[in-house]
Amino acid sequence: MLKKTLAAAGLAALLAAPAAAQYDVAAPAPAGFDRAATGRATLAHLQNLIRLDTQNPPGNEALTAAYFDSVFRTVPGVETHVLNVAPGRANFVARLRAGRATKKPVIVMGHMDVVGADSAKWETNPFVPTIRGAHLYGRGAIDDKGMLAAALVAMQELARDRGRMTRDVIFLATAAEEGGPSVGIDSVVEHHRELLGGAEFALNEGGRIRVRDGAIRTVNIQTTEKVYYNVVATATGTGGHGSVPLPGNALAALARAVNRVHEWKPPVRLIETTRLYFNRLAATERNAEMRAAMQALTAPGATQAQIDRAAATLSREPLHNAVLRTGASLTLLNGGFRANVIPSEGKATFNVRIVPGEDIRQVVAEMNRVGGEPSVRFAVEGDPLPAPAPSPVATELYRSMESAARAMAPNAVVLPFMSTGATDGAVLRGAGIPTYGILPMPLAEEDEIRMHGDNERVPVAALGWAAEYLYRVLSGVAR
Ligand SMILES: [Zn+2]
Numbered sequence: 285m286l287k288k289t290l291a292a293a294g295l296a297a298l299l300a301a302p303a304a305a306q307y308d309v310a311a312p313a314p315a316g317f318d319r320a321a322t323g324r325a326t327l328a329h330l331q332n333l334i335r336l337d338t339q340n341p342p343g344n345e346a347l348t349a350a351y352f353d354s355v356f357r358t359v360p361g362v363e364t365h366v367l368n369v370a371p372g373r374a375n376f377v378a379r380l381r382a383g384r385a386t387k388k389p390v391i392v393m394g395h396m397d398v399v400g401a402d403s404a405k406w407e408t409n410p411f412v413p414t415i416r417g418a419h420l421y422g423r424g425a426i427d428d429k430g431m432l433a434a435a436l437v438a439m440q441e442l443a444r445d446r447g448r449m450t451r452d453v454i455f456l457a458t459a460a461e462e463g464g465p466s467v468g469i470d471s472v473v474e475h476h477r478e479l480l481g482g483a484e485f486a487l488n489e490g491g492r493i494r495v496r497d498g499a500i501r502t503v504n505i506q507t508t509e510k511v512y513y514n515v516v517a518t519a520t521g522t523g524g525h526g527s528v529p530l531p532g533n534a535l536a537a538l539a540r541a542v543n544r545v546h547e548w549k550p551p552v553r554l555i556e557t558t559r560l561y562f563n564r565l566a567a568t569e570r571n572a573e574m575r576a577a578m579q580a581l582t583a584p585g586a587t588q589a590q591i592d593r594a595a596a597t598l599s600r601e602p603l604h605n606a607v608l609r610t611g612a613s614l615t616l617l618n619g620g621f622r623a624n625v626i627p628s629e630g631k632a633t634f635n636v637r638i639v640p641g642e643d644i645r646q647v648v649a650e651m652n653r654v655g656g657e658p659s660v661r662f663a664v665e666g667d668p669l670p671a672p673a674p675s676p677v678a679t680e681l682y683r684s685m686e687s688a689a690r691a692m693a694p695n696a697v698v699l700p701f702m703s704t705g706a707t708d709g710a711v712l713r714g715a716g717i718p719t720y721g722i723l724p725m726p727l728a729e730e731d732e733i734r735m736h737g738d739n740e741r742v743p744v745a746a747l748g749w750a751a752e753y754l755y756r757v758l759s760g761v762a763r
Pocket residue numbers: 395427428461489
């Protein structure tokens with residue numbers, strides 16, 4: 285009976301309000317903030333940004349830097365810097381000066397490059413912004429031009445009231461986030477540190493606001509990310525003619541060691557962020573067994589045996605498994621050069637993502653032990669940097685992100701989050717600036733998974749939501 289009523293009510297709601305109900309904000313708009321106008325402005329800027337082809341490689345972010353420069357130059361109280369780094373490549377900084385600056389600046393940042401697009405697989409031209417139904421299609425609509433457009437509009441809105449602001453807001457747009465030479469955030473931190481103004485904290489991409497069944501369910505604020513290394517296994521043995529099988533075949537030893545490491549489950553390692561994450565995620569989990577495991581994992585005083593049992597259940601889900609522990613994925617296998625020659629060497633590469641706080645050298649020592657082949661040595665590639673510390677959840681910026689989310693989506697669960705992928709945020713954290721990740725457009729999974737894929741798109745109604753969210757977060761720390 286109850287089920288039937290709910291189904292009927294759901295259908296009625298669907299017919300009455302097609303797609304955008306989840307973007308209706310219960311709270312009144314902030315004073316002086318025109319929702320319709322800021323929504324239109326965010327859409328227009330995003331369309332302009334999509335038209336600028338910044339596929340990386342080659343990047344050509346200087347196009348976008350020039351666009352931002354032309355827009356920000358007209359905003360009172362803003363000074364701009366185009367930082368040319370290489371032909372066609374630039375970073376961009378705009379600083380909005382507060383009327384009553386008593387606190388250190390806050391940074392809001394995004395990256396200007398996008399990943400390549402396989403036009404043949406797209407329904408639209410990826411570099412011609414196209415509205416179809418409720419969505420805007422185009423490369424970068426989600427990653428990361430949508431956030432840049434929303435941040436730009438939030439800055440314009442803040443500027444109208446800068447006399448009351450207590451800290452400067454620094455807009456930072458970077459090059460080369462999607463890979464390639466160090467011409468992006470590394471270059472800004474290394475050569476233009478002064479433009480970061482001794483910022484107290486920063487807001488970047490990397491989190492998620494998730495929509496399910498027509499409502500915003502979770503607001504995931506990224507406080508840290510797994511740290512990326514490549515570990516290469518090198519097997520050596522006696523080479524020879526394929527006509528005489530040899531017991532010490534390097535490739536066979538490599539295969540055994542590689543398989544053992546692939547099967548290996550590193551120990552569960554919970555940190556403040558992941559403990560809170562699973563604890564709060566339990567409230568939104570629909571599967572009873574998973575929900576119980578999340579509660580058991582984070583229960584005060586849980587024993588190691590209870591934690592391991594709960595983790596075993598959660599680890600059936602690959603993403604949960606990746607959040608619970610260090611992960612090693614086999615990504616490259618190289619060996620041999622002729623069908624009738626036993627090679628004397630073979631190599632395998634594992635992409636290893638460690639939980640912050642772990643030491644890659646210990647992880648590699650463990651891989652050598654687990655591999656268990658005297659003729660196979662695992663070693664980390666390059667000169668590994670230590671992992672930056674996670675950003676604390678007790679800062680003014682984190683709290684502002686939390687309260688803006690609660691005002692705009694009161695039924696959503698807000699939780700800190702460790703991303704398994706890498707962003708520019710790690711570089712700022714490494715430079716001592718606590719950095720929080722959010723993707724301010726609330727997205728359903730079917731849209732989120734198009735990031736880096738074909739037919740990337742964003743719901744048009746999510747853009748105004750994103751600009752308002754960033755405006756609320758920034759004014760929360762700058763007033
Ligand atoms: Zn991105």
